[in-house]
Amino acid sequence: MHAFNLQPKKLSLAERLADMAVDALIDEADLSPKPALVDRRGNGAHTDLHLGLMHASALSLWPAFKEMADAALEYGEIGLPLREALGRIGREGEAAMLATTDGVNTHRGAIWALGLLVAAAALEPESSVASAVTLRAARLALLNDRYAPNPFSHGAQVAQRYGVRGAREEAQLAFPAVTGLGLPQLKRSRAAGAGEQNARLDALLAIMTTLADTCVLYRAGEPGLQAMQHGAKAVLDAGGSASLGGRRQLHALDQQLIAMNASPGGAADLLAACLFLDRIERGDGLFPGVC
Numbered sequence: 211m212h213a214f215n216l217q218p219k220k221l222s223l224a225e226r227l228a229d230m231a232v233d234a235l236i237d238e239a240d241l242s243p244k245p246a247l248v249d250r251r252g253n254g255a256h257t258d259l260h261l262g263l264m265h266a267s268a269l270s271l272w273p274a275f276k277e278m279a280d281a282a283l284e285y286g287e288i289g290l291p292l293r294e295a296l297g298r299i300g301r302e303g304e305a306a307m308l309a310t311t312d313g314v315n316t317h318r319g320a321i322w323a324l325g326l327l328v329a330a331a332a333l334e335p336e337s338s339v340a341s342a343v344t345l346r347a348a349r350l351a352l353l354n355d356r357y358a359p360n361p362f363s364h365g366a367q368v369a370q371r372y373g374v375r376g377a378r379e380e381a382q383l384a385f386p387a388v389t390g391l392g393l394p395q396l397k398r399s400r401a402a403g404a405g406e407q408n409a410r411l412d413a414l415l416a417i418m419t420t421l422a423d424t425c426v427l428y429r430a431g432e433p434g435l436q437a438m439q440h441g442a443k444a445v446l447d448a449g450g451s452a453s454l455g456g457r458r459q460l461h462a463l464d465q466q467l468i469a470m471n472a473s474p475g476g477a478a479d480l481l482a483a484c485l486f487l488d489r490i491e492r493g494d495g496l497f498p499g500v501c
């Protein structure tokens with residue numbers, strides 16, 4: 211008889227989804243070289259963030275993601291009770307994140323996007339194509355959480371000032387930046403023979419070409435947003451991050467965004483959402499009969 215049980219513990223669906231959400235956040239943080247964002251090279255345009263903090267923040271969110279998946283399994287349908295449970299768990303997740311980071315906002319947008327997607331995936335595990343999962347997430351995001359506080363967030367301030375759609379609307383529209391740009395680019399770059407890291411960088415850049423990133427707008431206004439969108443397009447037009455021309459453009463974009471203090475934190479969150487959806491779409495041993 212063995213002194214230890216060597217059988218791997220069988221994880222519940224909620225635990226596996228929480229693992230995948232945290233993995234997506236850690237993969238996003240580690241991906242390098244991302245323009246003006248925290249990565250393995252350094253802190254990008256940030257003075258209060260670093261890679262260790264991004265990792266600690268991602269890990270602190272595991273209980274919230276698991277609880278969101280469990281809530282979806284318990285309620286079993288899209289409706290106000292589930293939406294409001296997700297809101298409460300999301301706010302508790304934000305509090306856990308801020309306690310871990312000493313008050314620095316590392317992943318607010320990611321809690322929102324991945325929380326909705328985790329719940330949407332748990333609701334119908336056998337229906338895991340990205341378009342189906344994001345549609346369920348959108349239906350959840352469209353419901354009005356009566357207990358949501360109404361703070362004058364950075365996103366709300368720039369939405370009012372520039373008339374743009376922010377994180378809330380991105381989810382309510384079923385994540386067009388992810389399903390229409392990030393995921394297709396990820397697949398195109400892989401199919402063209404790019405390595406996985408370059409394919410992921412290209413997916414991030416594809417998201418950056420059109421996203422109204424309220425993080426960039428708050429920090430660097432419209433000139434910052436234009437620099438982000440045009441610069442990302444220039445990298446992809448030059449052949450993407452796996453090409454020499456694309457690499458030069460990427461370096462120039464990194465320098466320009468750092469000089470403008472324009473960190474595309476919203477695009478980074480959506481890349482994490484893209485990596486999460488890619489994982490569940492590909493199965494990764496999670497769901498028996500995918501699609």
Ligand SMILES: CC(C)(COP(=O)(O)OP(=O)(O)OC[C@H]1O[C@@H](n2cnc3c(N)ncnc32)[C@H](O[C@H]2O[C@H](COP(=O)(O)OP(=O)(O)OP(=O)(O)O)[C@@H](O)[C@H]2O)[C@@H]1O)[C@@H](O)C(=O)NCCC(=O)NCCS
Nearest residue numbers: 297300316317318319325326363364365377380424475476
């Ligand atoms: C609905 C909420 C998302 C709140 O949205 P709102 O726009 O009102 O609030 P923000 O606080 O501005 O947070 C939105 C964050 O979403 C990311 N983001 C930005 N643009 C987009 C976009 N177009 N599409 C998708 N996502 C976007 C972005 O997050 C990243 O940036 C964060 C850093 O931002 P900021 O605090 O502004 O940071 P700094 O400039 O560095 O500030 P200082 O240094 O000065 O402090 C970083 O965390 C990234 O994550 C936006 O910040 C939602 O949060 C909400 O309602 N929550 C309540 C709970 C709930 O219902 N949860 C549901 C669980 S499913």
Ligand SMILES: Nc1ncnc2[nH]cnc12
Nearest residue numbers: 239247248316475478479
């Ligand atoms: N890698 C990153 N750097 C800065 N802000 C972020 N928000 C989410 N991911 C980020």
